[in-house]
Amino acid sequence: VFKDLATELTVLNDPNVRVIDRGRTQYFALHGKTGHLVTAERIDREQLCRLVEKCVLRCEVFAEGTM
Numbered sequence: 001v002f003k004d005l006a007t008e009l010t011v012l013n014d015p016n017v018r019v020i021d022r023g024r025t026q027y028f029a030l031h032g033k034t035g036h037l038v039t040a041e042r043i044d045r046e047q048l049c050r051l052v053e054k055c056v057l058r059c060e061v062f063a064e065g066t067m
Contacts, residue, residue: 021059028059037061 019028019037029040037059049055 017061017063019059019061021057027057030061 027041031038
């Protein structure tokens with residue numbers, strides 16, 4: 001994520017940098033050392049997208065005041 005944004009990894013420790021999922025469960029997080037977007041929870045496709053052929057989970061990364 002931070003490579004794509006051309007941002008230094010030092011902002012990962014900033015409390016203004018966070019991943020927001022739209023549902024109740026936080027499925028994604030930023031890896032503290034690499035800045036990679038990683039899964040934070042087990043993702044069960046059958047439970048989330050029972051009758052949908054294409055299953056898409058969306059999240060947003062906010063980096064307020066660091067860019």
